[in-house]
Amino acid sequence: MARIVPMASSIKPSLSSLKFSATARFALPRSTPNFCRRVSSLHLSSVIPQQQSFGLRISKLFKEEIRSRSVSVAGNATQASTATTQENVLEWVKKDKRRMLHVVYRVGDLDRTIKFYTECLGMKLLRKRDIPEERYTNAFLGYGPEDSHFVIELTYNYGVEKYDIGSGFGHFGIAVEDVSKTVDLIKAKGGKVTREPGPVKGGNTVIAFIEDPDGYKFELLERGPTPEPLCQIMLRVGDLDRAIEFYEKAYGMELLRMRDNPEYKYTIAMLGYGPEDKSAVMELTYNYGVTEYEKGNAYAQLAIGTDDVYKTAEAIKLSGGKITREPGPLPGINTKITACLDPDGWKTVFVDNIDFLKELE
Secondary structure, X not given: OOOOOOOHHHOOOOHHHOEEOOXXXXXXXXXXXXXXXXXXXXXXXXXXXXXXXXXXXXXXXHHHHHHHHHHHHHHHHHHHHHHHHHHHHHHHHHHOOOXXXXXXXXXXXXXXXXXXXXXXXXXXXXXXXXXHHHOEEEEEEEOOOOOOOOEEEEEEEOOOOOOOOOOOEEEEEEEEOOHHHHHHHHHHOOOXXXXXXXXXXXXXXXXXXXXXXXXXXXXXXXXXXOOOOEEEEEEEOOOHHHHHHHHHHOOOOEEEEEEEEOOOOXXXXXXXXXXXXXXXXXXXXXXXOOOOOOOOOOEEEEXXXXXXXXXXXXXXXXXXXXXXXXXXXXXXXXXXXXXXXOOOOOEEEEEEHHHHHHHHO
């Protein structure tokens, strides 16, 4: 709240109230405002001329003081208004209707990958979209319709057969009811198993790791029936506390749990818009002492739904994120989006909820 300063217009200085010393300097009562005290060092060589001079100077100082204080009050009011606006935006993020829509990454043979995901991982091909003028094709796969499930968006760029996955991307997580049976099926189809079924280190959950034909890792987690089998994206970050704060403030995610594993020198944090057993979550991993990773060119981005891409972009800026595409409609389809990078350089695209549903019609 701005402090209200009494206006100096009620003070009427006059020479009759001043006492002059032998050195021709004048003294002011202790109650005189500070801005009047500043003139106490003025030398008076002649009383009559100095009466006029003093009047002019006191008037000038008086106006400057009022102007200075007015600017200060206005500045404080502006700062308070800005702070209130920022607080409102960040509070709005917590109430925004958000969910993880899809994850986008590139593959070298679209048909081969679709075959592996449908036959080995039990996904369904939801739709395909070919954009010949841009020389790429998309395929959407998942365990349920896009308007209610988290899905995969595969991108095939004409003529590009291989990509660099890099060291920063970790894996995707899929919940299955029987990890051993799923692994046997994958082996029968020629899939690559990089970790045989067994309890996770330090826990009881049965897991296994496999790789798809392009080298993307999938963690199979043994779990009962769930509405969201495609349940995790694991990315590595260089500063876990910084990443958690950003995902909470800018993305509106909730920190669900953390687990430190000093024996293997890493810490993980699970964040999302709902519990792990019912919704897709982000698994952020910090490896002790590692602050940067190579991201390669294979993994592209995460897409998240929002009610307002403009407010979302504002919240991202306030939280220290970098906007790579200002909010607004896409040419041709008019779907409103905004894109950004988190502090570690991982890309996320926010899509208007209503516009997204229109795309699916």
